[in-house]
Amino acid sequence: xxxxxxxxxxxxxxxxxxxxxxxxxxxxxxxxxxxxxxxxxxxxxxxxxxxxxxxxxxxxxxxxxxxxxxxxxxxxxxxxxxxxxxxxxxxxxxxxxxxxxxxxxxxxxxxxxxxxxxxxxxxxxxxxxxxxxxxxxxxxxxxxxxxxxxxxxxxxxxxxxxxxxxxxxxxxxxxxxxxxxxxxxxxxxxxxxxxxxxxxxxxxxxxxxxxxxxxxxxxxxxxxxxxxxxxxxxxxxxxxxxxxxxxxxxxxxxxxxxxxxxxxxxxxxxxxxxxxxxxxxxxxxxxxxxxxxxxxxxxxxxxxxxxxxxxxxxxxxxxxxxxxxxxxxxxxxxxxxxxxxxxxxxxxxxxxxxxxxxxxxxxxxxxxxxxxxxxxxxxxxxxxxxxxxxxxxxxxxxxxxxxxxxxxxxxxxxxxxxxxxxxxxxxxxxxxxxxxxxxxxxxxxxxxxxxxxxxxxxxxxxxxxxxxxxxxxxxxxxxxxxxxxxxxxxxxxxxxxxxxxxxxxxxxxxxxxxxxxxxxxxxxxxxxxxxxxxxxxxxxxxxxxxxxxxxxxxxxxxxxxxxxxxxxxxxxxxxxxxxxxxxxxxxxxxxxxxxxxxxxxxxxxxxxxxxxxxxxxxxxxxxxxxxxxxxxxxxxxxxxxxxxxxxxxxxxxxxxxxxxxxxxxxxxxxxxxxxxxxxxxxxxxxxxxxxxxxxxxxxxxxxxxxxxxxxxxxxxxxxxxxxxxxxxxxxxxxxxxxxxxxxxxxxxxxxxxxxxxxxxxxxxxxxxxxxxxxxxxxxxxxxxxxxxxxxxxxxxxxxxxxxxxxxxxxxxxxxxxxxxxxxxxxxxxxxxxxxxxxxxxxxxxxxxxxxxxxxxxxxxxxxxxxxxxxxxxxxxxxxxxxxxxxxxx
Numbered sequence: 001x002x003x004x005x006x007x008x009x010x011x012x013x014x015x016x017x018x019x020x021x022x023x024x025x026x027x028x029x030x031x032x033x034x035x036x037x038x039x040x041x042x043x044x045x046x047x048x049x050x051x052x053x054x055x056x057x058x059x060x061x062x063x064x065x066x067x068x069x070x071x072x073x074x075x076x077x078x079x080x081x082x083x084x085x086x087x088x089x090x091x092x093x094x095x096x097x098x099x100x101x102x103x104x105x106x107x108x109x110x111x112x113x114x115x116x117x118x119x120x121x122x123x124x125x126x127x128x129x130x131x132x133x134x135x136x137x138x139x140x141x142x143x144x145x146x147x148x149x150x151x152x153x154x155x156x157x158x159x160x161x162x163x164x165x166x167x168x169x170x171x172x173x174x175x176x177x178x179x180x181x182x183x184x185x186x187x188x189x190x191x192x193x194x195x196x197x198x199x200x201x202x203x204x205x206x207x208x209x210x211x212x213x214x215x216x217x218x219x220x221x222x223x224x225x226x227x228x229x230x231x232x233x234x235x236x237x238x239x240x241x242x243x244x245x246x247x248x249x250x251x252x253x254x255x256x257x258x259x260x261x262x263x264x265x266x267x268x269x270x271x272x273x274x275x276x277x278x279x280x281x282x283x284x285x286x287x288x289x290x291x292x293x294x295x296x297x298x299x300x301x302x303x304x305x306x307x308x309x310x311x312x313x314x315x316x317x318x319x320x321x322x323x324x325x326x327x328x329x330x331x332x333x334x335x336x337x338x339x340x341x342x343x344x345x346x347x348x349x350x351x352x353x354x355x356x357x358x359x360x361x362x363x364x365x366x367x368x369x370x371x372x373x374x375x376x377x378x379x380x381x382x383x384x385x386x387x388x389x390x391x392x393x394x395x396x397x398x399x400x401x402x403x404x405x406x407x408x409x410x411x412x413x414x415x416x417x418x419x420x421x422x423x424x425x426x427x428x429x430x431x432x433x434x435x436x437x438x439x440x441x442x443x444x445x446x447x448x449x450x451x452x453x454x455x456x457x458x459x460x461x462x463x464x465x466x467x468x469x470x471x472x473x474x475x476x477x478x479x480x481x482x483x484x485x486x487x488x489x490x491x492x493x494x495x496x497x498x499x500x501x502x503x504x505x506x507x508x509x510x511x512x513x514x515x516x517x518x519x520x521x522x523x524x525x526x527x528x529x530x531x532x533x534x535x536x537x538x539x540x541x542x543x544x545x546x547x548x549x550x551x552x553x554x555x556x557x558x559x560x561x562x563x564x565x566x567x568x569x570x571x572x573x574x575x576x577x578x579x580x581x582x583x584x585x586x587x588x589x590x591x592x593x594x595x596x597x598x599x600x601x602x603x604x605x606x607x608x609x610x611x612x613x614x615x616x617x618x619x620x621x622x623x624x625x626x627x628x629x630x631x632x633x634x635x636x637x638x639x640x641x642x643x644x645x646x647x648x649x650x651x652x653x654x655x656x657x658x659x660x661x662x663x664x665x666x667x668x669x670x671x672x673x674x675x676x677x678x679x680x681x682x683x684x685x686x687x688x689x690x691x692x693x694x695x696x697x698x699x700x701x702x703x704x705x706x707x708x709x710x711x712x713x714x715x716x717x718x719x720x721x722x723x724x725x726x727x728x729x730x731x732x733x734x735x736x737x738x739x740x741x742x743x744x745x746x747x748x749x750x751x752x753x754x755x756x757x758x759x760x761x762x763x764x765x766x767x768x769x770x771x772x773x774x775x776x777x778x779x780x781x782x783x784x785x786x787x788x789x790x791x792x793x794x795x796x797x798x799x800x801x802x803x804x805x806x807x808x809x810x811x812x813x814x815x816x817x818x819x820x821x822x823x824x825x826x827x828x829x830x831x832x833x834x835x836x837x838x839x840x841x842x843x844x845x846x847x848x849x850x851x852x853x854x855x856x857x858x859x860x861x862x863x864x865x866x867x868x869x870x871x872x873x874x875x876x877x878x879x880x881x882x883x884x885x886x887x888x889x
Contacts, residue, residue: 030207032070033203035067035197035205037196038067038071038197042169042190049165051159051188053168053183053190054167054169054170055175055190056169056170056172056197057144057171057315058197059230061231062197063199065141074082079135080413083131083136083137084106084136085139088142094146094651096154099146099155099233100124106138109131121153128158136167140168142171143176144714159183160183162166176871188677188811199231201217204229205230206282207229211242213238213242223237226334227333236261241389244487283347284300284684287358288370289330290329293305293308295362298358300414308329319477352379355374358374368390368394368395369398369400371387371391371832374409375387377673378638381414384413389455392421392455397427397431397510399587401428401431419453419465423451426471426472427468430474435472442469460502460504463504465506474514476669477669505538505542505544507596510535515528517554520557520558520561530559532555545578546587557592559571564743566600566604566782585615588630590615590630594616595638595639598639598642602641602785603786608642616635618631633660637657637660637674640678641681641684644684658693665701665705669709675711678712680789681697682694687791725756728756728757729758729799731753744778744780744781749790750779752793755796756770832863837883
């Protein structure tokens with residue numbers, strides 16, 4: 001007996017009535033697998049006082065009969081006094097009189113008294129009356145074969161009026177034509193479909209073990225994806241694999257091509273019962289992996305909607321999914337494999353036309369990636385060059401470049417080595433964050449000499465080369481010295497020149513974004529912003545929302561570098577809104593926008609919603625296996641900065657900030673971008689008395705950005721914290737002479753450091769002048785945060801309150817900010833006190849600490865008393881606890 005026929009026996013028509021002792025419940029051909037969740041649901045139905053019905057509809061071989069029988073067998077063991085009847089519907093029982101006679105006999109009830117034929121409901125009503133108060137189970141298997149109107153009306157009447165403690169299980173390939181919704185509304189119906197009956201990994205593994213061919217986890221996953229847990233197909237697959245003995249891998253691979261046992265089952269149970277026009281519809285629509293009703297009409301004609309309705313009515317295995325408000329249909333993978341093989345056998349000449357129709361439809365509906373497989377399937381692939389020319393860059397920028405190249409490589413398309421395709425690979429690698437691969441691909445393009453593409457013209461090829469070179473330069477900080485034939489093609493001069501216009505909006509937009517970004521990052525902010533504005537206009541014109549988001553985000557980054565902060569905040573907020581509106585919140589551009597908007601709000605003294613910062617803390621596994629920030633180190637550091645005050649272990653948090661900032665300065669191709677974060681990080685280190693760490697970070701900033709204002713100010717902040725006001729003045733003096741050229745945040749910080757240093761030197765007039773200039777520069781942008789980042793400034797600002805004329809209102813805003821409230825986390829511990837404090841966790845006595853430090857025990861005790869007083873504690877343990885809370889320890 002072949003394997004598929006053996007499995008069909010599980011659903012073969014059988015009349016089964018009686019009690020548990022008679023063995024009339026179907027015996028399984030194989031060890032039944034318990035689907036626990038379904039058993040629990042049916043148990044709940046059987047345990048209810050009110051009557052319940054279970055409707056179990058799914059295609060042939062889904063395991064309906066096996067499952068119902070196994071549940072009934074277990075139920076009767078636990079409840080032997082329950083009446084039950086199992087009736088498998090066939091031609092003999094598609095008649096009301098014979099149906100109810102068989103049910104009564106199975107339930108052990110006497111034959112029915114005669115009723116007039118004019119009352120077809122009488123049998124159902126009398127049966128319900130006689131079962132009142134008695135636990136009973138009725139199983140009607142293969143109920144889809146029930147077509148007699150009188151029998152159906154009686155069954156509906158019985159289900160509606162069933163007595164308490166009555167459980168009726170109805171199984172079928174599709175629903176008998178009853179008004180099931182009335183039971184649904186009454187809460188008396190449990191529906192079980194193919195998805196509920198599908199085997200999971202555990203059941204699939206058990207089936208293969210039963211047949212002597214255990215699977216690895218990856219193989220179980222493969223079988224699950226291929227069969228979708230369809231019980232018969234899982235069983236056939238196991239039998240087929242077992243038949244091949246040691247050649248298990250080959251057998252598993254062949255399953256994807258619907259071998260004969262699979263085909264026999266599908267034909268015998270699904271295909272042969274269909275009308276010829278339905279079979280023709282299946283063959284016409286199996287070419288795409290999925291299809292909409294509109295595509296089905298293109299492939300199979302105007303009758304497609306009716307065909308889909310008919311297939312749904314008979315519960316044919318067509319999966320429905322909703323994507324972008326469209327219902328998409330797809331066939332079971334093994335069924336589709338059979339249909340494709342049948343189409344190849346019966347009408348191979350139709351296949352190219354069907355692929356062409358599907359490909360053109362996908363292009364017309366704006367889904368070019370879905371069209372690619374169909375274009376590649378056409379003999380000679382005549383549409384491939386125009387596809388790559390018109391849609392290649394769009395697919396890459398939509399994040400599907402890896403799929404594009406995977407399909408091209410698998411099809412061994414003759415265009416895979418075209419220079420334009422190679423340049424697309426460069427751009428794709430940049431988009432994926434694989435900068436090393438991007439540089440390597442670019443080197444390959446350069447090594448092949450002049451760019452002569454058969455896909456695009458010379459102007460577009462040149463623009464693509466420029467875009468790729470600029471993209472790599474933005475990502476790595478290294479500008480290519482040549483791409484193509486000459487040593488200077490697409491080098492520094494070309495990147496600085498006006499970008500070309502090709503007439504391909506997506507390419508022109510991408511070139512403008514990359515060149516604009518590069519100019520911003522290398523200091524030419526004005527020219528860079530002009531290019532980014534051009535790119536934004538193009539992106540809005542062609543409706544490319546990803547590029548629109550990127551252009552606005554990078555305009556916000558330009559404002560972060562050059563100011564003003566309100567403009568940075570407006571642009572970043574716009575980018576955040578775009579990402580939300582177009583469901584692009586998963587993109588790094590959106591996360592960068594969130595970081596920029598949050599940083600701007602922070603600088604202006606506004607509270608930042610912690611929910612907005614969640615994305616900044618996410619990490620991912622890098623190409624080298626190490627964990628790295630998902631949205632880049634800049635955004636990650638912003639998140640650490642803005643959540644610092646909420647962290648429980650501030651010492652650990654500040655050390656993380658210290659490490660991340662070091663890495664940013666060392667790894668960033670454009671250190672000035674990171675420099676904007678250097679001063680806030682140094683300020684937190686100094687606030688927690690980590691002066692050595694702050695000095696190290698300032699030194700690292702100077703090495704990465706020699707002479708840059710941010711590096712100079714970081715060093716000046718460390719000098720001021722070390723009570724070296726003359727060094728502070730020496731550092732900030734040159735910056736103050738050109739403060740009008742500096743971004744407002746930088747200039748304000750410089751003037752505040754100057755004011756603080758003058759105050760230490762008792763130069764009160766100069767100190768006030770410094771404060772006045774800082775307030776004047778900060779007021780237009782509402783820059784509140786710098787006044788909290790320079791130690792001691794706030795106290796002096798209180799002293800000068802009311803002395804700033806028109807800017808007094810802004811000063812009051814600073815003074816009333818929540819960050820201006822007294823902070824318990826910065827006690828004025830001396831260096832000696834900090835040294836003693838850090839010895840306390842060791843558990844050493846005051847005498848031992850004194851010996852270790854080379855001082856007297858009285859000195860240590862004096863420091864301890866001072867530490868306790870400043871921390872507001874009265875014991876060593878309490879002092880350590882409070883010190884940890886505020887990050888000093």
